[in-house]
Amino acid sequence: MKDPLPFDHRPDLVLGRALREALDPGDDAQLFTARVLAGAEHARAASWDAVLARWARAGVAAALVVALAAGYFVGHATAGSPTAVRPTVSDVLIAPPAHPGEVEVVLASVIGNN
Amino acid sequence: MADLPLPPQPARQVARIAEQDEADLVARAVAGERAAFGTLVERYAGVARRVARAVLGNPEDADDAAQDAMLSALVKLEQYDARRPFGPWLLRIVANAATDRRRRRSVRRVEPLDVGLTAGGARPDTTTERRALNERLRQALAELPERRRMAVVLFDVEGYSHGEIALILGIPEGTVRSEVFHARRRLRVLLADWKEEG
Numbered sequence A: 001m002k003d004p005l006p007f008d009h010r011p012d013l014v015l016g017r018a019l020r021e022a023l024d025p026g027d028d029a030q031l032f033t034a035r036v037l038a039g040a041e042h043a044r045a046a047s048w049d050a051v052l053a054r055w056a057r058a059g060v061a062a063a064l065v066v067a068l069a070a071g072y073f074v075g076h077a078t079a080g081s082p083t084a085v086r087p088t089v090s091d092v093l094i095a096p097p098a099h100p101g102e103v104e105v106v107l108a109s110v111i112g113n114n
Numbered sequence B: 001m002a003d004l005p006l007p008p009q010p011a012r013q014v015a016r017i018a019e020q021d022e023a024d025l026v027a028r029a030v031a032g033e034r035a036a037f038g039t040l041v042e043r044y045a046g047v048a049r050r051v052a053r054a055v056l057g058n059p060e061d062a063d064d065a066a067q068d069a070m071l072s073a074l075v076k077l078e079q080y081d082a083r084r085p086f087g088p089w090l091l092r093i094v095a096n097a098a099t100d101r102r103r104r105r106s107v108r109r110v111e112p113l114d115v116g117l118t119a120g121g122a123r124p125d126t127t128t129e130r131r132a133l134n135e136r137l138r139q140a141l142a143e144l145p146e147r148r149r150m151a152v153v154l155f156d157v158e159g160y161s162h163g164e165i166a167l168i169l170g171i172p173e174g175t176v177r178s179e180v181f182h183a184r185r186r187l188r189v190l191l192a193d194w195k196e197e198g
Helices: A013-023 A029-078 A089-094 A100-113 B019-030 B034-056 B059-079 B086-104 B126-143 B146-157 B162-169 B173-197
Strands: none
Touching: A013 B034, A013 B126, A013 B146, A013 B173, A029 B034, A029 B059, B019 B034, B019 B059, B019 B086, B034 B059, B034 B086, B034 B146, B059 B086, B086 B146, B086 B162, B126 B146, B126 B173, B146 B162, B146 B173, B162 B173
């Protein structure tokens, strides 16, 4: 292991071997691979759950919008024309009767009974 | 230091293995093919775990970080540009995952050195000697700045080029050269001392 020139572009094989062994994780490579693949399956299932949850949220939001729109249109249709004015009680009492004779007949029968 | 029977060095093994089929593997993994993702994991598990361990020290934390990175890569696979090498792309995710985990860790758990090692105690056999050297190397790595650690591991252990490491660490290539140089200088002193002691 000679002292190298600065910025030697060749790998130092001796140092490399020594470091490689020092950092070597051991002979459990298959175990590690299995662990990563199991994690991938779990992540995939979780991501599907996330997709479905996203869809569910969007579905609920869309249903709310549809319900509000339907409520608005139904209410609008049953409310009738906004220009139509309903007669009040006082209007009915003040207005001239459609059949004027009926009131007099009723009054006369009431007075006659007394 | 005695000549230790270390395992053969697969120079540039990870970066060079069948790059042409990696785009295909990625495409199949994106399509949901479990086996394709499994092949990618098998291919890069070693380097990912070593890089994470260089950052975190603790092997369990390193494996957790490497796993998080692999799963994060799976989620981001569609963003991977198949015209570029897969290794540096993945290792950037690994490096970020390890760094994030180290930052989140409130108390750094440093396993103290064996008293016998620090005191230069007797080394009865080669296995013990090698184990002691590994421990000292890990300790020496832990003393280096994090980026320096990753740079020297990626260059001297994993065989990536300065340019690839620059991509992985998100720093200029010249900075990578400097980091590797300074890390080597420190680690070589350690190894030389060890050799003299042995």
